[in-house]
Amino acid sequence: NxxxxxxxxxxxxxxxxxxxxxxxxxxxxxxxxxxxxxxxARVPFSSYAHASPSAGSGRGKAFDMRNDRERTRGRGGGSGSGKDKIDALGRLLTRILRHMASELNLNMRSDGYVKVNDLLKLNLKTFANIPLRSHTIEDIREAVRKDNKQRFSLIEENEELLIRANQGHTVVAVETESLLKPILSAEEVPVCVHGTYRKNLEAILESGLKRMKRLHVHFSRGLPTDGEVISGIRRDVNVLIFLDVKKALEGMKLYISDNKVILTEGFDGVVPPKYFQKIESWPGRQPIPF
Missing domain, CATH: 1.20.5 (Single alpha-helices involved in coiled-coils or other helix-helix interfaces)
Incomplete structure (x- = not known):
């Protein structure tokens, strides 16, 4: 007009x-x-992984993954670049290995490993709309190699390649002691910090840090800008909660994963506020009283 x-x-x-x-x-x-x-123009693109309608083996149960953080540029029929293809594969592997082994009837060991060949039989598509079955073992190796958060481990046993997610599981088949290395002293982790957001702080101070649907509460061994920190804390957090590791070890079990994320089950899935050492704003690092 x-x-x-x-x-x-x-x-x-x-x-x-x-x-x-x-x-x-x-x-x-x-x-x-x-x-x-x-x-x-007014409809945001949302990536998702879903079961292929063909070859219904029972394993390909449909599931929707409408998560903004899982978006990828690869769209439709494998038309994305090779980088997009591998990135989308890695995202799907993360989702399967952390959360969906039971639902998909994958044979997962107590240490989190599954056979790569079993993965490649699943009737699913990646976030780039590429059938998982069309990928190769070399694609899996490349996805692991290029993952900058080092979320996966690969091993070979009896000429069979196996893969696992290093942390972040919700599947109860995984046993913590089989997956992670125990932390025995505060000297092993001079910094142990959980990143969160202002909007969550009031609830955290009332009832503690909760593991939610995961098996553990996650901490990082450094700040978001530390170069050696590859996983365990989001870059866009605005509140840092530091754990008093010495005090925590008096009653809690702490572990460290292969990609250096610090994990604890707390007490029944909760780390109470009395184990917080300090709370700061980020990136300003101003003290927040609690």
Whole structure:
């Protein structure tokens, strides 16, 4: 309605319609780029993994993963780049190995390992819409090699390749002692910090840090900007909760994963506030009283 219309266009409806359509198209391109379809401009893309409709073996139970953090650029029919293909594979592997082994009837050992060949038989698609069955063992190796958070471990036993997620499990088949290394003294972890958000702080101070659906509460051994910290804390947190490791070890078991995430079951899945050493804002690092 705000587009300026020349008087000549008012005498010719066809010309006016053409002018309007061209103007709207140009406006759309300036906002979304030439490749963005106009009828999708208001609909955000959400990646998901799902069971392929063919070859219904019972293992390919459909599941929806509409999680903004799981988005990937690879879309549709394998048309994404090789990097997108491997990234999408890694994201699906993380989801399966941490959370879905029981649902998919995967034979997972107590230390979290499953056979790669069993994984590649699953009737699922990655977030790039590529069937998992179309991937190779070398693709799995590449996904592990390129994962900058080192979320996976690979081993070979009896000429069979096995893979596991190093931490973050919700499946109860995994035994903590088989998966993780115990921390026996505070000197092993000079810094033990949990990153969170202001909106969560009141609830945390009332009832402690909870493991939620996971097996453990997660801590990092450094700050978000520390180069050696590869996993265990999100980069966009705005509150840091430091654990008093010496005090915690008097009553809790602490562990460290292969990718250096510090984990504890706390007491029945909760780390009470009395074990907090200090709380700071991030990145300003101003003390927050509690």
């Amino acid at each position: 705000d587009l300026p219309i020349h008087p000549c266009l008012l005498r010719c409806p066809t010309a006016a319609s053409l002018f309007y359509a061209t103007a709207v198209s140009c406006f759309h391109v300036s906002l979304f780029g030439a490749s963005a379809p106009m009828d999708n």
